[in-house]
Amino acid sequence: MASADLTKPSVRFGTDGWRGVIGDDFTFDNVGLVARAVARTFEVRKRPPPAVPIGFDHRFMADRFALEAAGTLSRYAYRPLVLKDPATSPLLSFITRKMKAPFGVMITASHNPAIYCGLKVKGRFGGSIPQSLAAKIEKNLAASEPPGPAERGSPVPAGRIGRLALEPYEDEYAKYLSSHLDFSLFRESRSAVVLDSLYGPGGRIAERALRRNRSKLRVAYLHNARDPLFGGLHPEPVEKYLADLKLAVRRERAVAGIALDGDGDRLGIVDDQGRYLTPQQVFSLLLYYLVKDKGLKGRVVQAVSLGYLSERIARDFGLPVTEVPVGFKYVAAELLKGGVVLGGEESGGYGFTRTARGSREGSILPERDGIFSGLLFLEMTLAGKKTAGALLKELEGRYGPSSFMRVDVPIERPIPDKSAFVSRLRSILPSNWLGKKVAEVKTLDGLKIVLDDGSWVLTRPSGTEPLLRAYAEFPKKADSVRSVAKIAGLAGAVMKETRV
CATH class of the missing domain: 3.40.120.10 (Alpha-D-Glucose-1,6-Bisphosphate, subunit A, domain 3)
Structure with a gap:
């Protein structure tokens, strides 16, 4: 699948990996280049070569990209083991720690649309690699030259790529869940639950974990099949993609609905009344x-x-x-x-x-881990013998209502100098916001305005996508709506002024 003209991809590691448009910047050649940068970053020189697990989800050709990454790693001091079946990112992290591997690789674009694929790197401890390692991977990629024809055409060393059966690790993962969650509650209840995996592998893995732990919950599974197009949705567990889950929760009279993203590490919740939390x-x-x-x-x-x-x-x-x-x-x-x-x-x-x-x-x-968090949420409802809606009513009765909103504004290209952008935006902020006094301005990540009653509004450029994000949390939805529009307008004016 190699092309005659190799160019280094523009790689920026977000939470723990790189993503791009399939066939554009996410290509077999570029996957090989990124895998080589990863190999050089960890610099493992052990004999025999340490095993490195490589997983993939339901993305288009994700299994093929996993084999491409494995081929590159096999030419270094590693013995890549490609999973035989699709997995979630948390399960790949679990396997990485269980194997005591130096790192793990996951082919996924998480919650992004179907045209994207990506490559995540997991640390030996079973989680996202630190920023220092992500920066080193980017540096190694920038300093490297594309491989020549001889290197690209060299055969993979015999016996250096293996396949890893997933079922034993799924069973170990089920035991891991049972050691941290109270499954006695799941065995005693016949409550209805709806789980929407948004066409990712999370539903199948959750189903096996519940069965292995003898759960008696009546679980209805939605979108629990492989579809590389994700049914035309984005595999992101946010309200605008959960209409089917809302309907199913009300139809099944469920205590709650659980939604997972494309690689199973994010969680969305719908309460018993079909309301998105x-x-x-x-x-x-x-x-x-x-x-x-x-x-x-x-x-x-x-x-x-x-x-x-x-x-x-x-x-x-x-x-x-x-x-x-x-x-x-x-x-x-x-x-x-x-x-x-x-x-x-x-x-x-x-x-x-x-x-x-x-x-x-x-x-x-x-x-x-969306499955772990979702099951803990269900444990909470079962332990309290209350629906998700009743628990939220109790919580907000004590601490006040919360109406949160996020708006993503597409931008033509990334903001080159985020510090200058934030500084200029801060200089034009009013001293009052919607009639309330500005108590504090934070610049830890973007610009966050905190008002004297605790309400807040934030804007920041996305670290992984060409988007400007605007967020707000106020007691009233109308104030959140007005605030995200206002901060996005101010940010847009700064970008136009500086020609960002």
Whole structure:
């Protein structure tokens, strides 16, 4: 599949990988170039060559791209093992840690549209690689020259690419889940649940885990098949793609609906009334359950795009809050430090260090895992014998309502100098916002305006896509709508002024 003219792809690692348009910049040649940069970054020189697991999801030709990456790694000091069947990114992370591999590779574009594919790199600890390693991969790629004809045509060393059966690891993963979740509640309940995998492999893996743990829940599975076009949807568990889940929850009279993204690391929730719960609400419900009902303590780690509801819970229970830039790699770095009760980001990724008092910290993957988080959410509803809607009503009755909104504004090209962009935007901010006093302006990642009542609005360029994101969280939806429009307008004026 090699072409005569190789060019290095424009690679920027987002949370833990690179993505591009299939056939445009995401090609077999470019996958090989990125895999070579990854191989050189880790510089493993062991004998015999260490095994490296390579997974793939339901993306178009993802299995073929996985074999391409394996062929490149096999020419270095590695023995790549390509999974025989599609997997989720968290399962690949689990396998990487279980095998004590130096790293793992996952072919996926996560929640992005069907025209995209991508390559993620997972650390030996079973989670997103730190920013320092991502930067080193980018540097190695920029410094390398495209391989010559001899290297591209050289045969893969005999016996250096293996295939890895997935079922044994799925069973180990089911045991891992049972060691951190209270499956006795699942065995005692006949409650209805709907799980929408949005055509990713997460539904099949969750189904096996529930069966292995003898769950009695009545689970209806949606979009639980391979479709590289994702039924015309984006495989992202956000409200605009969950119409079928909303209908199914009401039809089945389910306690909740769970949605996973294309590679199973993000979670979306629909309550028993068919209402979509925002990540702010889901994160806060999980936090409240862990600290109030389970008695856990520790830091609350949240991306700058999460907000006041979780901060109020933390303050009520005397827990410190650590705010990090957007991207789960920053949350993962804090999880690895320990002492964290819950970490999360606005895109539906949540991470834990333990889920019960007395359990060993660090035994949970420092990784966002939609299946793990979704089952913990179900455990919460079963333990409290309340629906998701009832739990949210109780939470907001104590800490106030939350109406969160995010708008993505397409831009022609990435913003070259984000610091200058933020500085100029800050210089034109008003001292009052929707009649409320601006209490604080944060520039940790983009520009976040915090008002005196805790409401906030944020704008930041996406780290992985040509988008400008605008976020807001206010008690009233109308104020959130007005705020995202206003901040996007100000940001647009700055971009036009500076010709970004």
